[in-house]
Amino acid sequence: xxxxxxxxxxxxxxxxxxxxxxxxxxxxxxxxxxxxxxxxxxxxxxxxxxxxxxxxxxxxxxxxxxxxxxxxxxxxxxxxxxxxxxxxxxxxxxxxxxxxxxxxxxxxxxxxxxxxxxxxxxxxxxxxxxxxxxxxxxxxxxxxxxxxxxxxxxxxxxxxxxxxxxxxxxxxxxxxxxxxxxxxxxxxxxxxxxxxxxxxxxxxxxxxxxxxxxxxxxxxxxxxxxxxxxxxxxxxxxxxxxxxxxxxxxxxxxxxxxxxxxxxxxxxxxxxxxxxxxxxxxxxxxxxxxxxxxxxxxxxxxxxxxxxxxxxxxxxxxxxxxxxxxxxxxxxxxxxxxxxxxxxxxxxxxxxxxxx
Amino acid sequence: xxxxxxxxxxxxxxxxxxxxxxxxxxxxxxxxxxxxxxxxxxxxxxxxxxxxxxxxxxxxxxxxxxxxxxxxxxxxxxxxxxxxxxxxxxxxxxxxxxxxxxxxxxxxxxxxxxxxxxxxxxxxxxxxxxxxxxxxxxxxxxxxxxxxxxxxxxxxxxxxxxxxxxxxxxxxxxxxxxxxxxxxxxxxxxxxxxxxxxxxxxxxxxxxxxxxxxxxxxxxxxxxxxxxxxxxxxxxxxxxxxxxxxxxxxxxxxxxxxxxxxxxxxxxxxxxxxxxxxxxxxxxxxxxxxxxxxxxxxxxxxxxxxxxxxxxxxxxxxxxxxxxxxxxxxxxxxxxxxxxxxxxxxxxxxxxxxxxx
Numbered sequence: 178x179x180x181x182x183x184x185x186x187x188x189x190x191x192x193x194x195x196x197x198x199x200x201x202x203x204x205x206x207x208x209x210x211x212x213x214x215x216x217x218x219x220x221x222x223x224x225x226x227x228x229x230x231x232x233x234x235x236x237x238x239x240x241x242x243x244x245x246x247x248x249x250x251x252x253x254x255x256x257x258x259x260x261x262x263x264x265x266x267x268x269x270x271x272x273x274x275x276x277x278x279x280x281x282x283x284x285x286x287x288x289x290x291x292x293x294x295x296x297x298x299x300x301x302x303x304x305x306x307x308x309x310x311x312x313x314x315x316x317x318x319x320x321x322x323x324x325x326x327x328x329x330x331x332x333x334x335x336x337x338x339x340x341x342x343x344x345x346x347x348x349x350x351x352x353x354x355x356x357x358x359x360x361x362x363x364x365x366x367x368x369x370x371x372x373x374x375x376x377x378x379x380x381x382x383x384x385x386x387x388x389x390x391x392x393x394x395x396x397x398x399x400x401x402x403x404x405x406x407x408x409x410x411x412x413x414x415x416x417x418x419x420x421x422x423x424x425x426x427x428x429x430x431x432x433x434x435x436x437x438x439x440x441x442x443x444x445x446x447x448x449x450x451x452x453x454x455x456x457x458x459x460x461x462x463x464x465x466x467x468x469x470x471x472x473x474x475x476x477x478x479x480x481x482x483x484x485x486x487x488x489x490x491x492x493x494x495x496x497x498x499x500x501x502x503x504x505x506x507x508x509x510x511x512x513x514x515x516x517x518x519x520x521x522x523x524x525x526x527x528x529x530x531x532x533x
Numbered sequence: 534x535x536x537x538x539x540x541x542x543x544x545x546x547x548x549x550x551x552x553x554x555x556x557x558x559x560x561x562x563x564x565x566x567x568x569x570x571x572x573x574x575x576x577x578x579x580x581x582x583x584x585x586x587x588x589x590x591x592x593x594x595x596x597x598x599x600x601x602x603x604x605x606x607x608x609x610x611x612x613x614x615x616x617x618x619x620x621x622x623x624x625x626x627x628x629x630x631x632x633x634x635x636x637x638x639x640x641x642x643x644x645x646x647x648x649x650x651x652x653x654x655x656x657x658x659x660x661x662x663x664x665x666x667x668x669x670x671x672x673x674x675x676x677x678x679x680x681x682x683x684x685x686x687x688x689x690x691x692x693x694x695x696x697x698x699x700x701x702x703x704x705x706x707x708x709x710x711x712x713x714x715x716x717x718x719x720x721x722x723x724x725x726x727x728x729x730x731x732x733x734x735x736x737x738x739x740x741x742x743x744x745x746x747x748x749x750x751x752x753x754x755x756x757x758x759x760x761x762x763x764x765x766x767x768x769x770x771x772x773x774x775x776x777x778x779x780x781x782x783x784x785x786x787x788x789x790x791x792x793x794x795x796x797x798x799x800x801x802x803x804x805x806x807x808x809x810x811x812x813x814x815x816x817x818x819x820x821x822x823x824x825x826x827x828x829x830x831x832x833x834x835x836x837x838x839x840x841x842x843x844x845x846x847x848x849x850x851x852x853x854x855x856x857x858x859x860x861x862x863x864x865x866x867x868x869x870x871x872x873x874x875x876x877x878x879x880x881x882x883x884x885x886x887x888x889x890x
Contacts, residue, residue, distance in 0.1 A: 179535070182535040182536065182539075185536065186539065256548075258540060258543070259536070323671075332594070333565065335567065335589070335592040335593060336560075336567035336568055336569050336588065336592075336593075337565065337566075337567060338566060338568065338752065338755040338756050338759050339755045339758065339759050339764065339765060340670050340758055340759045340761070340762050340763055340764050340765075341670060341673075341764045342759075343759055346759065347537055347541060347760075348537075350541055350615070350616070351537050351540035351541045352540075353553065353570065354540055354541065354543040354545060354553075354616070355540050355543070357545055357548075357549060357551060357553075357572070358543055358545065358548055358549075363572060364571060364572050365569065365570050365571035365572060366569065366570050367569030367570070368569070370592050401537070401540065404536050404537050405537055474589075474591070474592075474598065484599065486599075486600050486601055486602045486630070487598070487599045487600070487601075488589060488591060488598050488599075488601045489598050489599060495587075495602070496587075496602050496630040500630075
């Protein structure tokens with residue numbers, strides 16, 4: 178199909194100034210990503226140059242049929258790794274025609290928290306470890322698993338190579354380069370403990386940009402798995418039994434934590450998180466109770482615990498942070514299907530704004 | 534899937550200074566290779582420019598869950614043949630957070646032996662002949678063999694060509710170029726006596742670099758077989774019966790052996806190896822007793838003997854070396870699943886440092 182590829186890869190910059198902008202938003206379930214494209218008359222250098230747009234909210238469970246327009250406000254732009262040239266991806270959030278954020282718009286509230294002077298002064302950094310599982314199309318059974326059966330038990334697969342151990346690397350590697358190209362701060366990838374499961378990390382990124390980048394990275398991943406004919410799932414426990422779940426561990430630090438004496442600030446922050454364990458858990462992803470069992474490198478969902486280098490705890494502090502007396506910590510509770518706008522802003526709110 | 538390949542082959546250097554570094558280490562079994570990648574802000578030319586990293590040792594049988602961090606120290610870098618550009622592969626070894634080598638870290642001790650002034654002065658060269666077998670995925674039966682049966686007996690396959698004789702050449706040739714691209718000192722390849730079995734050679738490389746290069750060459754091979762949908766095996770006797778095993782013959786020489794009168798040095802070294810036969814054999818790979826039977830171009834595992842041009846001996850000296858009175862010799866005992874850090878350093882230790890009592 179070389180003719181189709183030739184057309185897909187046409188470099189339009191040679192013939193026109195026009196560019197294509199793919200507007201991306203989050204749909205009615207809070208996890209479904211939607212997008213559509215429009216032509217703009219020239220290259221864009223700043224998100225403020227982009228027009229607002231709208232879509233049919235009655236088709237995504239976000240508006241009634243008789244008043245279906247949902248307005249898209251562009252919030253962040255990235256280079257389009259599929260169309261290349263000067264074409265762009267645009268992360269948007271959703272508003273009513275009257276200008277109010279619709280209920281599924283979690284970015285709006287997160288942006289307010291990150292603009293709070295007390296939060297902004299602390300320059301909160303986030304590193305998010307997004308895990309996900311690849312499934313064979315139609316049968317929805319993990320990639321590489323025999324249909325109707327199971328692979329050998331976990332052990333050989335974590336960070337492995339080999340046709341009998343590692344399934345779907347082309348998707349993961351293509352995603353890594355595509356994200357770097359797009360301008361997403363992707364910091365690494367690895368094969369996970371359960372075969373067919375992978376992880377990428379985005380960060381360290383400041384404030385609201387972290388949520389924007391994770392969502393666009395998820396979108397790029399869904400586009401790539403679409404090309405590969407493989408189904409992407411962010412379910413936190415895709416296969417019950419002796420198989421790891423999928424999380425979105427969120428690494429976090431503030432200016433004070435990164436400076437000398439930061440370890441005390443970290444411990445105080447962890448105490449605040451402990452006091453609001455139930456509230457955080459409720460916002461950390463649907464179905465997380467299937468994953469946070471206390472086994473498979475998780476802490477039980479009802480228990481809050483923390484420890485240095487302890488992967489069985491709710492919050493883990495790295496050995497280097499302990500040794501240096503400053504650094505960051507890892508909230509291991511969020512599920513792979515968490516909303517990064519909610520999780521990042523909630524951690525900032527609890528640790529910086531809330532009083533015990 | 535042209536679009537997927539376009540993304541895989543994206544030349545990032547056109548858009549960013551950032552590079553991707555794939556950190557590689559050896560897992561809990563001593564043979565399983567593991568790796569993960571991270572973004573580095575700009576190109577590097579030496580491992581000392583790279584940060585230490587860590588991984589979850591509880592997932593590789595190398596640490597408990599409540600204290601799971603294992604630290605990886607970059608030791609050698611190579612160009613990444615899969616990602617191209619300025620991207621790199623980084624061979625690492627493993628330490629506790631306190632800075633102690635973990636039990637499966639065999640490189641640490643090997644590096645100490647190679648830094649010993651007496652060893653370093655002799656500039657030990659190694660040429661390692663890594664044999665391996667390709668297996669069909671899911672059935673784990675050798676590539677090219679009929680499932681449920683056997684091919685015709687050995688004879689036609691060694692260095693053969695032909696759809697009925699050579700199985701998996703694309704993997705072998707892709708591997709050869711990939712290793713050369715990466716900067717590994719790969720010196721050759723050949724099809725082996727057992728159908729579906731192949732060999733590549735790395736060397737001559739000096740000291741610790743020999744083993745670093747063999748490990749990374751193994752990693753590149755596993756990545757390539759993964760792409761090809763074929764399973765890689767380093768088992769020393771994959772198929773019982775009248776089928777060759779797989780070895781990692783280790784060719785060796787020191788400065789003295791390579792100079793005039795070297796042949797006498799070689800004979801003395803071989804004598805020392807003979808006196809430590811049991812200790813070497815114990816470190817030359819698991820399952821080697823299934824391979825070293827005295828048949829199929831091996832010497833029996835309990836016997837130590839050497840000879841010129843003798844492939845049935847434990848140690849073989851080439852005719853050229855005998856004729857010129859200097860050169861190198863071949864230790865044919867190591868199995869394909871040997872750890873080159875252990876074997877290369879042990880040969881240096883026995884021949885250069887050890888004194889018989």
